[in-house]
Amino acid sequence: MTVLVVGASGAVGGGVVSGLLARGERVRATSRTPDKLALPADVEVCAADLNDPGSFAGPLEGIDRVFLYADLAEPEALLATVAAAGVRHVVVLSSAAASLPGAPEDFNGSRFLRVEAAVEESGVPHTFLRPGGFASNAARWSWGVRDESAVPLPYPDAVQVPIHEQDIADVAVIALTTDTLIGAAPVLTGPERLTLREQVAVIGDAVGRPVQVIEQTEAECAAMLARYVPEVWVRQIIKDWREAVGASPAVSAEYTRITGRPSRTFRAWVADNIALFR
Ligand SMILES: NC(=O)c1ccc[n+]([C@@H]2O[C@H](COP(=O)([O-])OP(=O)(O)OC[C@H]3O[C@@H](n4cnc5c(N)ncnc54)[C@H](OP(=O)(O)O)[C@@H]3O)[C@@H](O)[C@H]2O)c1
Structure with a gap:
């Protein structure tokens, strides 16, 4: 094959x-x-x-x-x-x-x-x-963490369940090498809900110094994101964050059901990508 x-x-x-x-x-x-x-x-x-x-x-x-x-x-x-x-x-x-x-x-x-x-x-x-949302979206914060020890965000209390991209790859490999997932459409998430503020704190722990969250307006955020993200995505990212404040997104058990292992934490993703933030 x-x-x-x-x-x-x-x-x-x-x-x-x-x-x-x-x-x-x-x-x-x-x-x-x-x-x-x-x-x-x-x-x-x-x-x-x-x-x-x-x-x-x-x-x-x-x-x-x-x-x-x-x-x-x-x-x-x-x-x-x-x-x-x-x-x-x-x-x-x-x-x-x-x-x-x-x-x-x-x-x-x-x-x-x-x-x-x-x-x-x-x-x-x-x-x-x-x-759902990838843990790797936090890579967008790398310059702020490295250069300013600060991450500007309009909705730091937006709640996500970030998933490590390796978890997605693990499920893909099972799908590609067995017939067990033919016809399936598993929703995959990380193992825990975390606000953006909590994600920034995890990064701070990992680099060994506090990283501050700086609250910004939507307009400030849009201007910043527009430097490296197409306009349509700027609107989508801000909308997703706005709607995720106070939300309680589902934590999927599909990764564990399919692979038999616990899904990787956001902390594990940060450790695997620590060079981005140092
Ligand atoms: N970020 C999130 O929170 C999130 C959530 C759900 C789904 N997704 C989806 O996940 C995907 C991103 O995954 P990732 O982080 O693994 O992406 P990535 O690291 O940015 O890599 C994207 C890959 O797609 C290939 N690609 C893009 N456009 C292509 C084209 N026109 N023809 C052929 N290959 C093309 C690129 O290959 P080459 O450049 O080598 O050609 C590259 O290998 C996107 O489709 C995104 O919509 C993202």
Whole structure:
């Protein structure tokens, strides 16, 4: 069996490649810039762009299973290519946003629902991984922690259940190497609810000095985020935080049910990525 991993340079995709290799699977990996990939020599590397479905015709030859990011403008065309290649299982990195009430009207929820619908219509057996907010979103705070020992936030009391990207990769590997998750759409979260303020405090503990939260207005936050995030995402991030103040988001037991292990804590994610904050 050969598994095609789309987005092998990604945080989740990279974990999927390592997990598959550890299980002795044959892996072919794609990237838009394959020369930049640093993977073991036994991984076959190809160039492909999700927004150019034709670029997958070659990489899909002889492939049984596919791991796919959902960042694609024309999911129907890409999934037609995947189905035509005879793939027998596709595992999609979707989002918990697709499972929330109001998802069809929400910018973020609706884009994942469209990809999921295209997969369903393609007839290819599938698994949708629906993670909530990633612990790695805290990487956006790295410059503030390093340079100012401070993180500006408009809604520091927003509650999240941040998930380590390796947990998502672990579930993807099980989905890609067994038939147990065909037809499943597990919502995946971390093990504990944490406010943004509590996440900043965990980072402070890990670097060994207090990191202050500086309250900012939405407008100040929007101007700051707009330096490195597209406008539509600036609005979405602020909306998600605003709505998460005082919320009690579900803590999913799916990771433990599927893998038999406890999910990784936010503290573990910070320890694994401490170089970002020092
Ligand atoms: N952040 C969150 O809280 C959150 C929550 C739920 C879901 N998600 C979803 O999770 C994904 C991010 O995961 P991550 O952190 O692992 O991402 P990441 O580290 O930023 O990597 C993204 C990967 O996607 C590949 N990619 C992006 N556009 C592509 C295209 N047009 N064609 C081919 N490959 C493409 C990139 O490959 P190359 O650059 O090498 O081509 C890269 O390997 C996004 O789809 C996001 O919507 C995020």
